[in-house]
Amino acid sequence: MSDLFQNTVRKEDSYSAQDIEVLEGLEPVRRRPGMYIGGTDERALHHLVAEILDNAMDEAVAGHASRIDLELALDATVTIRDNGRGIPIDEHPKYPGKSALEVIMTTLHSGGKFSGKAYATSGGLHGVGLSVVNALSDRLTVEIARDRQLYTQSYSRGLAVGDLVGLGPVNNRRGTTIKFHPDPLIFGEGAAFKPERLYRMARSKAYLYKGVEIRWACDPELLGTDAVTPASETLRFPGGLNDYLTAALKDRKALTPAPFAGEVPFPGDAGRAEWAIAWPEDEEGFIHSYCNTVPTPQGGSHEMGLRAALIRGLKSFGELVNNKRAGQVTADDVFGGANILLSVFIRDPSFQGQTKEKLATAEAARLVEAAVKDHFDHWLSADPAASNVLLDHLIEKAEERQRKRQAKEMSRKTATRKLRLPGKLADCSRNTPDGTEVFLVEGDSAGGSAKQARNRETQAILPLRGKILNVASATADKMRANQELSDLIQALGCGVGRDFSSEKLRYERVIIMTDADVDGAHIASLLMTFFYREMPGLIQNGHLYLALPPLYRVSHGGKSVYARDDIHKEELLKTVFAGKKVELSRFKGLGEMQPSQLKETTMDPTKRTLLRVVVPDTHDPEMRGEVEQTKSLVESLMGRKPELRFQYIQDNAKFVQDIDV
Numbered sequence: 001m002s003d004l005f006q007n008t009v010r011k012e013d014s015y016s017a018q019d020i021e022v023l024e025g026l027e028p029v030r031r032r033p034g035m036y037i038g039g040t041d042e043r044a045l046h047h048l049v050a051e052i053l054d055n056a057m058d059e060a061v062a063g064h065a066s067r068i069d070l071e072l073a074l075d076a077t078v079t080i081r082d083n084g085r086g087i088p089i090d091e092h093p094k095y096p097g098k099s100a101l102e103v104i105m106t107t108l109h110s111g112g113k114f115s116g117k118a119y120a121t122s123g124g125l126h127g128v129g130l131s132v133v134n135a136l137s138d139r140l141t142v143e144i145a146r147d148r149q150l151y152t153q154s155y156s157r158g159l160a161v162g163d164l165v166g167l168g169p170v171n172n173r174r175g176t177t178i179k180f181h182p183d184p185l186i187f188g189e190g191a192a193f194k195p196e197r198l199y200r201m202a203r204s205k206a207y208l209y210k211g212v213e214i215r216w217a218c219d220p221e222l223l224g225t226d227a228v229t230p231a232s233e234t235l236r237f238p239g240g241l242n243d244y245l246t247a248a249l250k251d252r253k254a255l256t257p258a259p260f261a262g263e264v265p266f267p268g269d270a271g272r273a274e275w276a277i278a279w280p281e282d283e284e285g286f287i288h289s290y291c292n293t294v295p296t297p298q299g300g301s302h303e304m305g306l307r308a309a310l311i312r313g314l315k316s317f318g319e320l321v322n323n324k325r326a327g328q329v330t331a332d333d334v335f336g337g338a339n340i341l342l343s344v345f346i347r348d349p350s351f352q353g354q355t356k357e358k359l360a361t362a363e364a365a366r367l368v369e370a371a372v373k374d375h376f377d378h379w380l381s382a383d384p385a386a387s388n389v390l391l392d393h394l395i396e397k398a399e400e401r402q403r404k405r406q407a408k409e410m411s412r413k414t415a416t417r418k419l420r421l422p423g424k425l426a427d428c429s430r431n432t433p434d435g436t437e438v439f440l441v442e443g444d445s446a447g448g449s450a451k452q453a454r455n456r457e458t459q460a461i462l463p464l465r466g467k468i469l470n471v472a473s474a475t476a477d478k479m480r481a482n483q484e485l486s487d488l489i490q491a492l493g494c495g496v497g498r499d500f501s502s503e504k505l506r507y508e509r510v511i512i513m514t515d516a517d518v519d520g521a522h523i524a525s526l527l528m529t530f531f532y533r534e535m536p537g538l539i540q541n542g543h544l545y546l547a548l549p550p551l552y553r554v555s556h557g558g559k560s561v562y563a564r565d566d567i568h569k570e571e572l573l574k575t576v577f578a579g580k581k582v583e584l585s586r587f588k589g590l591g592e593m594q595p596s597q598l599k600e601t602t603m604d605p606t607k608r609t610l611l612r613v614v615v616p617d618t619h620d621p622e623m624r625g626e627v628e629q630t631k632s633l634v635e636s637l638m639g640r641k642p643e644l645r646f647q648y649i650q651d652n653a654k655f656v657q658d659i660d661v
């Protein structure tokens with residue numbers, strides 16, 4: 001021993017080498033089962049069966065077994081039998097006097113799946129599963145039929161209770177039988193398997209590999225009131241995942257007449273992918289993914305590959321049929337309501353942990369995406385009518401999602417509106433809405449004039465920059481992102497859409513005040529469209545108005561009169577100013593007016609003229625037709641030609657009422 005070690009003296013209560021244990025054999029499994037089977041609860045208990053079943057499936061997928069029996073007895077003993085090669089029982093070269101079987105049963109990290117020689121694409125890879133089950137069983141018996149001889153050995157809590165014994169010759173039999181009973185010291189007294197859970201496990205394995213037949217049997221006494229799980233059944237599905245999907249859909253209707261299903265080998269003998277996908281009308285979605293028949297409830301790289309293939313395929317189909325709205329659809333929209341089965345077989349998979357709930361092999365994403373993409377493109381273009389139904393459905397879903405998110409954000413904004421009024425709002429000082437009004441003005445310079453011209457107590461000014469978004473053609477997402485609109489909604493405080501509430505409106509009147517030119521009319525019409533679509537109650541309850549700023553000032557001597565438009569100006573020239581040499585000024589915008597002029601002509605309640613915006617009452621059945629008409633009028637007018645809109649605002653007596661307030 002070196003000096004270093006001699007100089008370290010151990011004191012009574014110190015923490016030293018003596019405290020460091022090295023667990024031998026299978027002791028670590030019994031002391032820390034969580035590391036190997038994720039705990040000692042019901043899920044962990046069922047994982048024991050999964051380990052043994054996985055081994056039998058690996059033997060089948062490797063082409064050596066065609067039949068597996070799974071039996072659950074009344075006393076919670078599980079028997080799993082396959083007709084494969086049988087675990088080798090010859091002496092292991094590294095452990096003289098011990099059979100390979102005993103090494104496998106009692107040593108962690110022992111197995112035939114490390115090199116890929118005996119198995120190509122196996123679910124087993126750690127050399128741990130069977131030894132873990134052995135460690136956690138109070139009784140385990142293994143039977144091997146190999147070379148026409150039958151052998152058996154028994155274990156308890158990871159230790160052999162006797163030697164491997166020969167039971168003599170057998171003829172029509174080969175393979176491995178594992179019969180085990182979970183240790184009550186680990187799982188608790190009376191820990192019981194759920195027949196339904198084991199049955200589903202067995203059935204999904206049969207769907208995953210067409211070349212295997214699984215015979216399920218369960219003591220009928222265990223079934224009790226369970227009407228779904230059979231006491232015995234032979235599970236064999238030549239249709240693979242397609243059969244699985246058909247059974248899962250039962251008689252639910254799907255959006256496309258045929259599911260999207262297929263099977264493709266990966267290039268270079270790297271394994272294969274199989275999938276079956278349907279989009280049921282009820283949108284009750286699920287995804288079951290597997291790697292080498294091991295379920296991966298937490299997904300992983302293979303699912304990522306499938307997502308990428310589906311969303312890419314759908315978007316290119318959208319481009320093909322020239323549907324621009326397809327751009328909004330996300331992988332979540334495609335996946336969310338779908339029934340998806342995905343099974344991959346790959347070499348050397350890598351999972352997270354021994355329970356293998358998530359596939360970590362990065363390569364799988366690329367392999368699956370490449371394998372599925374072309375097939376999906378073909379499937380979509382083979383039946384364009386059906387594919388369009390699917391696409392439209394997914395687009396609607398995407399838009400619904402955006403609407404919901406928008407409504408949520410809006411309601412959050414209105415909830416905090418007292419604290420967070422938009423910075424550019426010049427609010428009025430009166431605390432109640434009674435007798436107050438807010439002017440929506442175009443641009444900061446007009447806003448500046450209006451602020452000076454207003455009555456601070458009752459009049460608020462909200463300058464809106466530039467043209468607000470044309471809401472008639474905007475997507476919900478764009479609308480939400482528009483700063484001007486969200487400021488407007490915040491300032492009004494009454495909410496939008498379904499959240500609209502007249503009582504919360506912060507002003508008695510909402511007055512649109514834009515320049516008396518075509519641009520101004522455009523902005524006014526955009527705002528009216530916005531209110532019509534998002535806050536119809538505001539109009540129905542008579543809160544929305546248009547201000548009427550003048551376009552000209554006509555003066556002669558000390559006398560000035562303002563003209564609203566050209567017709568009004570001509571009229572004045574012929575009447576009030578007939579034969580006189582007048583001074584004529586045209587206002588390019590509200591910002592050009594003196595605050596006093598603006599006040600006098602447009603804002604002062606005692607002198608101005610306002611137009612009230614009205615729509616027919618939606619609650620009056622006799623007016624329904626007109627409501628529809630107004631709606632289509634709004635939709636079409638808010639489209640292209642600004643002159644048309646201008647005309648519309650000027651002329652449409654039904655929509656806009658001349659009123660003095």
Ligand SMILES: Nc1ncnc2c1ncn2[C@@H]1O[C@H](COP(=O)(O)OP(=O)(O)OP(=O)(O)O)[C@@H](O)[C@H]1O
Nearest residue numbers: 055087111112113124125126127128129130131176
């Ligand atoms: N039913 C079987 N038929 C043939 N060989 C088997 C069978 N079950 C187990 N084996 C052999 O025993 C080895 C150990 O199995 P075990 O379940 O402990 O580990 P594994 O399957 O290699 O990996 P994992 O820990 O991921 O399950 C396997 O690699 C295989 O060689």
Ligand SMILES: [Mg+2]
Nearest residue numbers: 055124129130
């Ligand atoms: Mg295994």
Ligand SMILES: [Mg+2]
Nearest residue numbers: 110127128131
């Ligand atoms: Mg092992």
